[in-house]
Amino acid sequence: MFVKNLYSYVVFSVLAASLFISSPARAFFPSDEGINETMYRNYGSLTSYEAELTFPSEPGTILVIKRGHDHWQQTFVEAGPNSTVEAKSVGQYFESIAQCPVDADMPVSVLQFWAPDDPVSDWKELGVSNSTRSYGFSDDTPAFIFGAEPGDESSPQIWFNNEDFAPLKIVLGPQREISFGTYSKFAGFMLPHTGTLMVGDEALDFIVKWKSVRKKFSPSDFAPAAVKKSSGCAVPSGAVFEFLKKCLKLGN
Secondary structure, three states, rough: HHHHHHHHHHHHHHHHHHHHHHHHHHHHOHHHHHHHHHHHHHHHOOOEEEEEOOOOOOOOEEEEEEEEEEEEEEEEEEEOOOEEEEEEEEEEEOOEEEEEOOOOOOOOOHHHHOOOOOOHHHHHOOOOOOOEEEEEEOOOOOEEEEEEOOOOOOOOEEEOOOOOOOEEEEEEEEOOEEEEOOOOOOOEEEEOOEEEEEOOOOEEEEEEEEEEEEOOOOOHHHHHHHHHHOOOOOOOOOOHHHHHHOOOHOOO
């Protein structure tokens, strides 16, 4: 059995090498199953976390994102000169289930795009085509491109680090993208600590502070009824909140 498998491996290696010479992008790009397996291996056990996003362009504005019990929850805090405005939302996958206030119009959690529940299926739901795969460079980092050819800046697509498969960039559509910059290991996971949202030529930088990983949250933290009953909510009106909506708002 071992000799037979070894022979098959040698034949496959020679064939793969010839394909690599003629078409490297299609020869070695991971399959859908390979992408899922790698994402699950890297982040499958990241079932809960709490992260705090801050925005250098708007000091005093904080977005706290919790993940647990297959849901996400967000608290957006905007500190104004005279008062502090707070809005909340809870959702699952790429859908918001409840918000406070009900007309807050908060977008999906930005970290849900980075590490979704069912990676390939969920990214395809965003419009990413699994029929197109290629290679490119994200700044100076070699990257797999899932969903587009190099130079296509409009089609929904995901860029992965060529070595550790960390998501580097997510293009949601024409002139809307999320990129993740600095990665480092925290609690055993390679996690992003900086990022940028782009809408056209406008950019919004953010910093991610991971407050906890694999923390046990109460199911009530993600209960729609609890979010709806939150007191003191109001609709934020600052530039960061409006930018988040422009960049991350989906059609559902």
